[in-house]
Amino acid sequence: MSVLIKGGTVVTAGKTRRADVLCDNGKIVEVGPGIDAPAGADVIDAGGQYVMPGGIDPHTHMQLPFMGTVASEDFYTGTAAGLAGGTTMIIDFVIPNPQQRLMEAYEQWREWAEKAVADYSFHVAVTWWDDTVSDDMETLVRDHGVNSFKHFMAYKGAIMATDEILVNSFMKAVELGAITTVHAENGDLVYRLQQKIYDMGITGPEGHPLSRPPEVEGEAANRAIRIAEVLNCPLYVVHVSCRQALEAITRARNEGQRVFGEVLAGHLLVDDSVYRDPDLERAAAHVMSPPFRSPEHQVALWRGLKAGNLQTTATDHCCFCADQKAAGKDDFRLTPNGTAGIENRMEVLWHHGVSTGKLTLNEFVKVTSTNAAQIFNIYPRKGSVSVGADADLVVWDPAASKTISVKTHKQNVDFNIFEGMTVQGCASHTLSAGKVVFADGDLRVERGAGKYVNRPPFAPYYDALNRQAELATPTKVDR
Ligand code: URQ
Ligand code: ZN
Ligand code: ZN
Numbered sequence: 161m162s163v164l165i166k167g168g169t170v171v172t173a174g175k176t177r178r179a180d181v182l183c184d185n186g187k188i189v190e191v192g193p194g195i196d197a198p199a200g201a202d203v204i205d206a207g208g209q210y211v212m213p214g215g216i217d218p219h220t221h222m223q224l225p226f227m228g229t230v231a232s233e234d235f236y237t238g239t240a241a242g243l244a245g246g247t248t249m250i251i252d253f254v255i256p257n258p259q260q261r262l263m264e265a266y267e268q269w270r271e272w273a274e275k276a277v278a279d280y281s282f283h284v285a286v287t288w289w290d291d292t293v294s295d296d297m298e299t300l301v302r303d304h305g306v307n308s309f310k311h312f313m314a315y316k317g318a319i320m321a322t323d324e325i326l327v328n329s330f331m332k333a334v335e336l337g338a339i340t341t342v343h344a345e346n347g348d349l350v351y352r353l354q355q356k357i358y359d360m361g362i363t364g365p366e367g368h369p370l371s372r373p374p375e376v377e378g379e380a381a382n383r384a385i386r387i388a389e390v391l392n393c394p395l396y397v398v399h400v401s402c403r404q405a406l407e408a409i410t411r412a413r414n415e416g417q418r419v420f421g422e423v424l425a426g427h428l429l430v431d432d433s434v435y436r437d438p439d440l441e442r443a444a445a446h447v448m449s450p451p452f453r454s455p456e457h458q459v460a461l462w463r464g465l466k467a468g469n470l471q472t473t474a475t476d477h478c479c480f481c482a483d484q485k486a487a488g489k490d491d492f493r494l495t496p497n498g499t500a501g502i503e504n505r506m507e508v509l510w511h512h513g514v515s516t517g518k519l520t521l522n523e524f525v526k527v528t529s530t531n532a533a534q535i536f537n538i539y540p541r542k543g544s545v546s547v548g549a550d551a552d553l554v555v556w557d558p559a560a561s562k563t564i565s566v567k568t569h570k571q572n573v574d575f576n577i578f579e580g581m582t583v584q585g586c587a588s589h590t591l592s593a594g595k596v597v598f599a600d601g602d603l604r605v606e607r608g609a610g611k612y613v614n615r616p617p618f619a620p621y622y623d624a625l626n627r628q629a630e631l632a633t634p635t636k637v638d639r
Contacts, residue, residue: 162189163594164197165555168206170545171521172213173530181211183551183594191545202596204589206555212525213543214248214552214590215506216532219398219422219474222252223272226478227318227496228487233479237572238502239278240605243598244570245503246554246587249279249542249613250477251532253310255319258288262296266304276610278592279552281536283341285310286329287319294332301336305614307537308396309333313380314345314372314449326384330393337617339535340388341396344380344405345372345450354493365443366435367492369451377450378404385412385419394418394618396535399476401427401450403460410469420535421470423461425505426577428473429512431455434577444485445575447495448476466518471531473509475501479573500573504564504583506554511583537615551594558585570603 162184170179170191180195181188197203223234233241235252242250252273256265262284273280284300286293286309300306309329311321321329326342333340353371362370381397385408388395400406400421412419432454434446446452464470478498488495506528513519519527533543540546545553561584566576590598597605 161595162198162201163204163591163596164195164201165204165206165211165553166195166197168209168211168555170211171525172545173522173526176521181545181553183553183591186551186593188545188547188549188551191547204555204596208559209588210521210556210558211545212554212556213529213545214554214592215242215246215528216249216251216542217242217247217474217477217502217505218251218472218532218536219476220250220252220502221476221478221498224255224478226498227494229480229484229496231479231498232481232484233477233500233572234275235273235280236275236277236607238477239276239280239610240603241503241570243278243590243592243605244587244603246506246556246590247502248552248554248590248592249281250502251281251283251536253285254282255285256287258319262293263299266300270612273610273612275607277597277605277607278610279550279613280610281613281615282306283308283310285312285319286321286325287312289325289328294328297329297332297338298336301338301617305616307338307615307617308341309338310341310343312343313384314343314347314350316347316351320347323383323387326387327391330388330391334391334393337619339394339396339618341398342380342384343399344377344384344397346376346380349376349379358491358493363491364440365447365488365492365495368447368495369432369435372449372451374402374404374453374457377402378408381405382408385409385417388419389417396420396422398422399424399427399450399474400461400464400470402453402457406460406464406469410464413469420472421464422472422474423465423470424474424476425501425508426475426499427452428458428461428465429508430577431458441482441485444488444495445482446499446577447485447488447492447497448478448499449497462518465527471527471535473505473527475505477502479571481574499577500571500575501577503569503571504576504578507562507583507586508578508581510585515585537618538613542613551591553591554587555589556585557588560584560586560588562586
């Protein structure tokens with residue numbers, strides 16, 4: 161079955177032009193003006209609309225077992241909600257328990273993800289270390305298309321990676337040609353600050369941000385960056401939420417270090433006043449880490465995105481309903497951390513980014529799709545509108561408006577951090593593997609249609625050798 165998207169303006173990371181797009185057999189087969197519809201083709205009239213690469217959300221946690229419960233959104237409902245917002249691929253996380261073989265956890269997550277309706281891939285977390293972890297990392301890169309390994313520097317007593325784990329894992333990643341990613345919060349500081357805040361009698365959700373100030377994130381981001389610098393290891397900092405972490409990334413990038421930064425749609429648009437909501441259930445619904453920050457950090461993050469010091473946008477889609485969040489009713493430390501966003505990421509970024517002039521059309525495509533595809537080595541198969549690429553596309557209607565609400569969203573969670581936000585510009589059609597899976601408000605998904613996406617390693621040793629060469633030849637000093 162072929163689909164012709166006719167009359168639209170194709171927007172990619174590098175170009176904006178009037179062109180039709182013909183999809184057949186899951187791939188893009190022709191891009192250009194005046195394409196005639198083959199017999200039997202589905203034709204989408206994209207007049208007055210944009211045709212862009214489907215969004216890639218590089219940070220989700222579908223059905224994550226965490227803090228004594230399981231995230232309410234699973235791989236079926238979560239990828240469907242993403243398609244309704246123009247996101248056609250997720251990169252989720254395999255998170256082994258300490259002492260659990262990475263391969264065992266990987267097989268478990270692969271099984272959970274079989275019901276996905278859009279394509280998916282996995283970062284694999286390194287939560288402990290011994291030779292078997294090293295071996296499993298190698299197996300995952302060599303045989304399973306994993307090229308990124310995650311490290312939680314927070315969550316002491318659970319999945320926190322110590323410096324020793326970071327060093328061992330980063331060295332292995334360089335050897336394998338993989339990239340490392342970090343959740344950058346100093347877990348020891350958080351642990352003690354949580355205790356201190358709680359012992360002061362602050363037990364409600366307002367205690368959450370107090371126990372994880374921006375400095376706690378800035379320190380960890382800088383530490384991970386410095387470790388990566390010494391080991392010449394590419395580093396991707398997830399959910400950068402504050403000026404301090406952004407400054408650490410910006411400094412490193414200005415010195416030519418291979419560091420990337422990710423920002424969540426939520427951290428760009430929601431501030432820490434939510435934790436002072438007199439409705440404690442609503443306040444608890446916003447408990448995630450790093451926490452939503454005071455307004456000056458949103459200003460810094462938008463600047464970072466515009467300046468190119470933050471390359472990707474994500475959601476950290478990790479859903480817990482009110483009855484789950486209630487576990488922390490008397491002790492904020494027990495509130496499962498996580499919020500939603502996969503359905504609204506692109507539309508809120510369009511409304512607050514493109515329509516306000518912060519982002520050009522091409523920058524919007526970069527930060528919602530292409531940069532993630534390039535960083536995680538699946539470009540131009542993903543993140544492009546080019547012949548031979550997967551036909552994962554979104555037809556974007558700049559004139560359409562909607563008001564975001566839990567009453568109408570497709571996400572399987574009873575709260576929306578963008579509740580009541582009216583946006584102009586949203587997906588009218590989404591194609592996944594060349595099939596129309598969302599059109600005029602209706603999902604047309606097929607359980608299990610999503611495919612696992614292999615992500616090949618980068619050139620192993622390349623950077624390490626270059627670095628050694630640099631170090632070996634002392635810089636000439638003109639006397
Ligand atoms: O830390 C993460 O990224 C996971 C556990 C989701 N929860 C969160 O608060 N960000
Ligand atoms: Zn995290
Ligand atoms: Zn996360």
